[in-house]
Amino acid sequence: MKKQRNLLAVLFLIQFFSLKLCADSIQVGGTVSGMWDVDTVFVTDNLHIHEVTTLEIAPGTLVLFNGSFSILVEGRLLAQGTPDAPITFTVADTTGFSVDTLSMGGWQQIRMQSIASTEDSSVFTFCHFHYGKAVATDSIFGYGGAFCIRRSDKVRIENCSFYNNYAYYNGGAIYLERSNVAIRNNFFEGNRCGQTFDYFGYGGAVCSDSGVPDIGYNYFRLNSSTGIGGAVCIRFRDCPLHHNIFDENFSALGGGFGILHITTCRYAIHNNLVINNGAEFFGAGISNNNCSPLYVNNTIADNHCVGGGGGFYCKDSVAPVLCNNILWGNTQYGGESNQVYLWDLLSQPAFFYNDVQGGKENFAGTGGSAYNALYQNNLDTVPLFEGETYHLPFWSDCVEAGTPDTTGLMIPAFDLALQPRLAGTRIDMGAYENQNPVAIADPKIFRQAILFDPAPNPATDKVEIQFCLPIAQNNISIKIFDLQGNLIATLFAGPASAGQHQLIWCSGTAHAKAGMYVCVLKADAFQLTKKLMLE
Secondary structure, three states, X not given: OHHHHHHHHHHHHHHHOOOEEOOOEEEEEEEOOEEEOOOEEEEEEEEEEOOOOEEEEOOOOEEEEOOOOEEEEOOEEEEEOXXXXXXXXXXXXXXXXXXXXXXXXXXXXXXXXXXXOOOOOEEEEOEEEEOEEEOOOOHHHXXXXXXXXXXXXXXXXXXXXXEOOEEOOOOOOEEEEOOOOEEEOOEEEOOEEOOOOOOOOEOOOEEEEOOOOEEEOOEEEOOEEOOEOOOEEEXXXXXXXXXXXXXXXXXXXXXXXXXXXXXXXOOEEEOOEEEOOEEEEEOOOEEEEOOOOEEEOOEEEOOEXXXXXXXXXXXXXXXXXXXXXXXXXXXXOOOEEOOEEEOOOOOOOEEEOOEEOOOHHHOEHHHHHOOOOOEEOOEOOOOOOOOOOOOOOOOOOOOXXXXXXXXXXXXXXXXXXXXXXOOOOOOOOOOOOOOOOOOOOOHHHHHHOEEOOOEOOOEOOEEEEEEEEOOOEEEEEEEEEEOOOOEEEEEEEEEEOOEEEEEEEEHHHHOOOOEEEEEEEEOOOOEEEEEEEEO
């Protein structure tokens, strides 16, 4: 009799949680928690993760929404895929996705609002988010095609991809309000937001309002908005925006990204590559509206605006400060060269140690024609980009031409390619640091030394590091750093003979967490680096 009662209890719980078990799939709706460890999860209704509960999704799971349903998270959601077994969130039928006024053709979003500080962090790694669509009669649900996160900090989104998500208002893929989350190492393509007839959207991929998220090491491509920020829009409070690539995004203003309505800027915008973006009216690369950020070591090149302002646009009495940037090849109108466009007389950014095509004499706009701010130690020289990579050869005049005093610029340890930011005697201009210092007497030494790719990569506990030296070195070191430049481990330090060498790093002994790291080989005459991913 007792066994029969237990069996009935189990059957009741299965029915209550709307779980219909199949050989390799389940159907879910309503309240959910526990573990999804099946090939496919069919979502047949809105989902709700209550406080003090956790839903975990196993690597390789396909989460397939059978309609415009959402996931409301009040507890914790763990979706931690792997490079070989990512987790995918998508919709079963995309018919009507392109109709911006209807919710058909997409799933709604993952929604988090005012999650209690006592809850553990929700983590999303190696996930794909496709065809999220935030269109609803209630305007509060029209923000964030894949994620709408409000007043919640404990969220980490890393190594994920966002394709073809849409929001009726702001944040085509991710919308944040007063949320200090981590958005790192992700790929955003084809996301968009807003309309032209009712509301101009902000942030085709990501929009942050009044929060301090960490937006770094992401690739934004072919995203668009109808208002400001083809890829990213930051409003009301600035945040770390660093080590990103903005490529072929489009908006009315700020084709790459836009920043606006910020009284005091506290963070440097650094090590970003802003290329090939477009805008309809102003600022194909970057739009600054009513805010004055600090820009350090960015490359802003080959952007085009149908209206005014090919590279860098300022409006509303702003005074950004630019150090060590490259502004080159940006155009406006029918193709005329324009790097900087200043809308009003009181928009007067300061430039120190930048390479600006045409110099201040070619600034456009009302403020450009009467430019009188500080403009010191800037170049007007072809940067000699290596092909389409936007790296600098060691013979470029931009190498070792940045400011000799980096005090207060919040210079990170690594450039956009995760190479050491200071490889020579003085910092370079632009997002990439040339790794062949001009002071090397014999550059062949640098080219012949080899640091092999770590193996395996990604790794779990043990990593093999191999390097080869053409000649003996008296002072060589092999070190592991995190992306913030913190030393994690020293694998070798001292003299090394010519030939091939092998080292083993046991990451567990350093208590290293999952994420991206950099292996740095340093000698008196050169430095070499390799990226390393820990799972």
